[in-house]
Amino acid sequence: MSDATTRPSTRRREQTRARLLDAAHEIFGEVGMDGASVEAICERAGFTRGAFYSNFDSKDELFLALVSRMAEAKMDEVAGRVRDLSTSAPLQPAALVRQVLGVSLGEHTEPQLMSEIRTQALRDPRMAQAYLAWHERLQARVAAVIRTVVDTQGVRLRLSVDEAARLLLSLSEESSMFATIEGKSEAQIGAVLADRLEHLVTLLVDVS
Structure with a gap:
């Protein structure tokens, strides 16, 4: 099969997956x-069950892919802000958090969806394995962002980059979950996260 034939087929598959994920996001919210x-989900997306199962093995896999897409979009946004730091003067820890994360970190994180996926992972060993692999990839991206900040801003940490990434990710997840339980809006969740991460980063950075 030629590349010219493969490319349209690949694009159609990507578009099908995207529409299924969009439909799943809408249905989940309802x-x-x-x-x-x-x-x-298939009815909302305008596809058959065959189209669904040619892209996802199960509903759990689809929802994990949905979480991955949201997390990757957020990490891409954060990574872009970090790249912008390379030409700026070094910032204090609190200012770094505000500039890199902004107050939008809590937007579109879907704590309810994450909670249900974790529940499924507790019940299903296959889902657990997939969730742990996804979480490891996300943590690696957080660590990469931290390394860039360390290199461009001359920041010294009290912990290793990997340990710092694990702490920042854990705090983000827990804060987002509790803020949602408290009934806060997405903007309020973002503000809570920014405030708590600012305090944690201040503790992690070695200013001596």
Whole structure:
């Protein structure tokens, strides 16, 4: 098969996956993960069950892919802000958090979806393996962002980069979950995260 034939096929597959993910996101927001049936997702996306199962092995895999897409989009945004730091003067830890993360970190993180996926991972060893692999990739991206900040800003950490990434990610997840339980809006969740991460970064940075 020629490259010219493969490219349109690849694009169609990517578009199908994207539409299924968009539909899943909408359905989840309406009825939750358990209520979001494959049939409802396919109907909303305008595809057959065959199209669904040619892209995802299960509903759990689709929702994990949805979380991955949201997390990657957020990390791409953060990475872009970090690149902008390379031409700026070194910043204090609190200012670094505000400039790199902004107050939008909590937007579109879907704590309810994350909570349900973790619950599924506790029940299903296959889902657990997939979730742990995804979480490891996300942590690696956070670590890469931290390394860039360390290199461009001359920051010294009290912990290793990997340990700092693990702490920042854990705090983000826990804060987002509790802020959601408290009924806060996305903007309020972002503000809570920025404030708590600012305090944590201040503790992590060695200013001696």
